[in-house]
Amino acid sequence: MFAKKTKNISLVIELIEEYDFKIRWPALKLITNLLRNKPKDIQDGILASPMGVSRLVDLLADGRDIIRNDAILLLVHLTRGNANIKKIVAFENGFDRLLEIIATECYCDGGVIVEDCLIVLRNLLTNNNSNQFFFKEGSYIQRLIPFLDVTEWSGHRSNNFLFFLQVIRALVSPSNPQQVTSACQKVMHSSGILKRICDILSTLGIPSDILTEAINTVAEIIRGNDHNQQYFSSLEAPVEPPKSLLVLLVMSMVDEKQCFDLRCAILYCFECYLFQNEFIKDQVVQTLLPNAPETSSVTLGQLLCGGLFSNDPLSNWFVSTALSHTLIGNNILKEQLLKVQLATEGKTTSTSLMEQCCSLLHSYSKHQTRIGLLMFLSNWLSDCPVAVSHFLQIPSNIPFLTVQLGNMEDDDMDVLISGLSAFLLGICILNNNDSVQSYTREDLLESIMKRVGLDIFLDKLRSVSKSEKFSSASQKPQIKILKADQLIFDYEFCKLFRTLEASIVKSVQNNPEDSVNGPESKMSAEQNRLLMQLIREQDESISSLKDENTSLKNQLSELEELTATNQQLHDQIALLKHQLHQYATTNQQLHDQIRHLESQLHQYATTNQQLHDHIALQEAQLHQYAATNKQLHDQITNSDIP
Template identity: 35%
Template sequence: MDTSIQIFFQILAESIIVVAEAIRGNYTNQELFASTVIDNGEDGPRSSLVVLLLSMNAEKQTYKLRCAVFYCFLCYLFDNEFGKARIIETLLPNSQPSNAPTTGSLILQAISSAESVQAWFGCVTLMHCLYDVDHLCEQLLRVKINIVTEQPELALLDHVSQLLISAGNRRPQSRAGLLMLLGVWLQNCPLAVSAFMAKEDNLVYLTTHIVDECGEGTESEQQALRGLMAFVLLCCLKNIQDKDTRSSIETLISRRVGKEVVLSALEGLTRTEQFVRAAQKQQPSESNKNNLFLDFNFVKLFKSLEGTLAKQLKPNGEFNGTSNDSIVQSFKELIKRQDGDITQLKQENKKMSGEIEKLTAEAQNKEAEREVEQLRVKLDEAAAFRTQTEVLNSQLAEAQRLTQQWYAEAERYKQWAQQWQNYQLTQLPNAAEVGVTQLQQQVAELEQQLGYGYQAFEQQSQTILHYTAENAQLRERVAKAEASLSEANSKLATVNNQPVSNGAVENVDQKTSDDELAKLKQEQEELLMLLADQHNKMSVYRRRLKSLGQPVTDDEDE
């Protein structure tokens, strides 16, 4: 279920409990609440009581909401004899038939439900309708229900008895609700006792299962059920007015069960965990539906009748009843069990806290290791950038030196060519014009080649400017890397004292710089070859000038 929906139902349950406390024991508020009509549009207007019972019977509703609705309905019945009578009237044959659900029909539907929680809710709700109102117990004997259409109607008391017998030793929660309903119904209504005892199966069931220890449920639940059966059995014995019938029932109990067994079961009910829990508060447990077993008002009634019922089998007063010491001892045992549970929960909490701390420490260590690994990677990158920058700086300085040298050589060759051309124009006779023209063409070719050299020089200058800009970027990255390196060193000093490995790290930028450097070296070699070729040609020209008898200076020889 979605979290928002859970919160909505939780708030709704708390609101219903607030309404329940407001109407509990206040007749004016109870009448105002009962007269409230809710119209949801689809099913038409319905009274608030019907809406409560519909929610109580809805198995898909959350248990906490159903429990709150159940408690609200009980608060409406608390000290409200008129409200109880109106609910019983909806079950009587003379009530007006209607297809719309009534409070009585919904209670009967809950009692007959196969769901244990719903059956328990229905039984306890009807039990509260009869609580402290004896004349309604006789009125309820008139209620007839039709289970199967083709069969005749069945009295409600017989229907409840059949539900109990059909359950056998199963469904302890449902049986507890049915037995509490029968106990309150029979405890002060001789007519109901006569109708109940008229069915021999009812007495057989009680005397058989009061000694049964093999049924479903925990040992404490089995003990509580045996106590409830003893209570119902003794209520019947108390309200049998015919002495002969009473005597025969006592004899039957003594032979089949034994008086001591019945009294022990009656007294044992007060020592059960279910009895102690139910005696603590009127509101049923909202934490666990399995805790629904005994009702607060039934426990109160049981305490008031226990001594009287026990005297039915021991008229001389040999039975002491439930003493305060016994109740205190029951509470002590419950507190002892709860202390054990608390101790166990504390140990589990301590263990879980230790595990949480351990997991937290491991998570922190993993996070620190991850940060250290990231810092190591950054440190390696910074070291690689620094090395790359140093190499590029040295290569850039060497390239600048060679470029300046090539530029000086080119200027020198250009001066030689210009001197040679001037010399040819001034010294050669007219007969040598062809040779001069040829030399001029060769000089033009040399100038063209020199132009190519200048073009290459310009390209080289652009390359140098590119590397200068790249060097500036690398210097900036080195500065950032050094800052990261400083931060990494400070963190590494606090987290891990192990030295960082200086192993080789593959770097795509380094490979790119190496390729560009190799290309630059190749271009430099090509320029050197070009200049060497020009130098060779100049040497040939000088030799030819000498062969033609032209003077050549010493500098030109060199």
Template identity: 30%
Template structure:
């Protein structure tokens, strides 16, 4: 009877992974390595750290050694991707694993090159998984991965070429990888662009249904395109030269054409379309960075290809979302800003009227025909922008109104003629009573109560637009200040525009109107009256204006600190630019401010305004409406140009109240200086004092120089007499020395001749003696040479005899060594036969034992999968042991072969000796 064999002990996960790792690294058969990789893959998601620590390098090595086998490459890449993305509930899940894996790949360029090589294969999974693995490595170690791909041979070229792959999954994965690869490295951006990336991206966009009907891949393409163009002047130039600007215009046109078809879209498709359009507009704005070298060229290109026109049509199309329309208007503003030619041509464009009930009279027969046919009325773009800004009151349209206002500001920007033309049209429209709803000046000069109470931004936008018209523009200030209200012939009081706006300001404060209206008036007056002496005098002509501002500053209202700060700032402007001829003289104005407000309160209010969060953090706070607030007004209080104005003049206006009332500010208006320049007076006083000091110093120096000159003259006469006497003595001494010199020279010549003759005689005798000695030395040297030659010949004969004796001894030793080696070979052959027989018996016994154990295990534990896996692991280990025994036999045989080779070499050496 035979007892059933007991079940072997269970293997732990770590032991199993270790066995599989050893099998992968040591197996010689491809099927064995693939089986080990499959086993490792089953553990990769749950035990990524254990698998990576034991088999990562073997997996990477398998990619290199088994790269020709598609199935093996697929399994290896899947396993590596799983290691980067383990299960969230895995006990070994950690961000450090991804960093460790990425380090293993990026520390050797060959590993990244290996993945890039798989991109050249046609296999779907090899390409897809290689791209996914590169994305995972790039996400973990961005800088190092960028460097490896940039350095790898044709690395960028091979990645960009995948964009032509007809399989969407592969192509989309390539777009994703390139998008993550290109946001920061300018050099990589250039390389990608020069691989025809622009043309390939536009081809993909066209194939996928363009911007209006395409899916997420369109948005990804546009984001990728934005990475290539952002702050990269060279790529933008290449984009223009590749005629891709027309492609942008075509995409915008397609958006408008698709909307005209009036087809129903699913909610998700509509949201994706909006994201695509927003991304397209963002790409266009990348070409329009203010101050960049290529902005002017880009603006001209966009105008020439119709980008501006199609963006305007998009902005004035009520079918699109408000955010899209606002972005389109901002894009239009960027296209024309700072370009005088485009600013002038911009006003000639026509757009659909943004208001449903447009009371503006038509300007052409075509408009009348359209109106009679029920078509939407078209208006000039400036009128349309004014309608959007001033005539639409719903809070949901704030972003659109803000963008329309920015477009108007771009229309005025740095173009005085356009400003004056626009302002003259507003004045003409106001005085004639036409187009009141869209007239900036009419809106400002009318009481805020005529506007809807729910829309304080109507007056705010009007103030901002007028701010940009008069800012640093004396001609515009004078033009607006000439506008008056009231008919003097009918006995009505004539009120200037400044006084009217100041009265509306005071009325709004007393009524408690929305703070945005008050802030708008204050911003406009601050800009208008700054460095405008006539405007200051006009404002001070109505004493109640000054009293109202002081009362606003001194009252205790913690909720109005920013309004009080602006009012204090306006009082500072009034005092800074007042004169002794002002309606309220400068000295009296200073007394009023110091007595009723005080310096400390003035400084405190301005500092409090500076700390007001919407002003202090203006650059970081989005000047947009909160989409979560349905009817709530946005927290937008200031214009960007006013914020710059405040920062530039804050220090000057803070110190204004400390200036002496007797000193006036000098202002040059239209080439005419007004007021007294305190700086000029101080400069002249300093210059006069400097000249007085210079004159005194010059007189003192002249007196000193005259005394020194007298002393020099006396010393000169004395030195002249002394020099004459010394000169006579020197001449006499010179003559005496010349006679002595001739005598000495003759004596030396005689002595030299005698010395030469004596030296010649001695030299000849010495030469004869040296010749005799030389002949004797030569004879002795020849005798010595003959002796040495004889001795060397004798030593050579003795050395030959000694060498022959050594050769005989060496031959005897060689014969003895050959006999020893033959005995050793015989002994090793016997040992080899014994080892072969022993190892063969052990192998047969081990195989028989394993078969019995396997049969017993299958009989006892066939119902559990886990036990089967354990036995399979042990079987694998047994196979490995058998393989090791085979390798031991092969090693023994190799040792025997080496000994035979050594014996043959020894015999050959002995024969040669």
């Protein structure tokens, strides 16, 4: 009831203007409790109140610690979810005042006060592009560096450092516009923040939660930034003999004794290390190839291949996903990976990586292992007819996939494995160059129709994207799973599945009998020639349209960047207008004060003139009294008194 009237909120804010502790502090507590219980209504009321946000930010400058600390708590609630309030707080010197308090409280040594300040900073920066840009342009990133001077990891220091890392991640989050993220990543490297956090990764005695979050932070600082990725690849861990920091991390990822969260963080870091960097992807694949230069230390390729042979299903999943990320969008590397040869136990001859993956897929019964391998093979075969041909040359592969499609178990994992098998079989149909005589495109379609049934195939395929686990994994690149047995899908695989699902459905819905015995089989040679000519023209037209589509996508990307920049400028203009309005209000108040002072000055001048006249009169009277006194004195002196 209180919050329904915005006038009530304005009254409380006016009371906060009073400096008297017995008025300001209870008013501050009241507005904080209102924000806890009715945040949106109170935020709207504060925005509607003239200078409302500004007055609350000014409380950070109060010399009384209890007022200042409660003002920080108020801002924690005030800055949640309201973009306009976030912008006003930032442009009312909120960043400066919060960082000054943090410095006064000695950064990580500052206890809960610093933690609350960092929460406010995180709120101000998360999903707010204009504040991120303002924070970077104002050189505030450099002012966070003292947080890295931590030598002990007691309770409050660990908490403060974790929140510091969250502030850094808010600036380089994959959900931010690329231009903002790139600018912040550049500052992270030039200021030394990236180096200092990387040093933590190879320091002994770091708590597990700190190490995990530090790895996630490094991942997002290097993601998609060629300069930072190259710097990360050059780092060596301080061990004997020296090892690449990346190799050391991957060793921990495939070590089943390490904690689950840490292993997930390392996989995310590896994915970000490869993201949009074809040169680095090529370097990783080269360590797998037979002609790779021999080294005395273990290589990434050896670690990744070793993870495939592990009896730990989680290691199998991690390695399968890591290998998938080396191939994303690069068909040349997919073909090169076909050359990889592995020496397997009990065999005198080596076997190809493709054969080994298929063998593991057939023999391993663990759901997590099978799902990881199915995702890896799907990535490998997508848009690569040569890889599809190699896959089809292994006689047991198609029968295995067909058996999985016929599995009618109700278990969630079995349903997903059947769906992924349908997806992999669909890719074999889409990218089939008919080079394997026993498994041409028509043969595979006929096999689906006769052995599985079109409806069952489509139901199995669609069951994947309907899964709650699929929806969860497709939200963000970073893995957000609490338990190891819940780790099913990879973010990039979800993108691939959504891209190809419709094409697979379309390809299998064409009746193969129509393709063999349809009207075109009865056409004359001339009609067939004309049809083929028409098809070639359509192919050329489609190719031309694809080129135009690519060009339009590039233009759209540029337009989106310009739109983001335009929005930032609009936000800055809106804030400047708000500030101008505040300055105009302040200016009017100053004019009123000046007029009042001028009136008082005029009164003082009049009073002063009256006093001056009165003093002159008194002086004249005093002069007259002095003259009279002198005359009396002279008379007394001259008189003859006996």
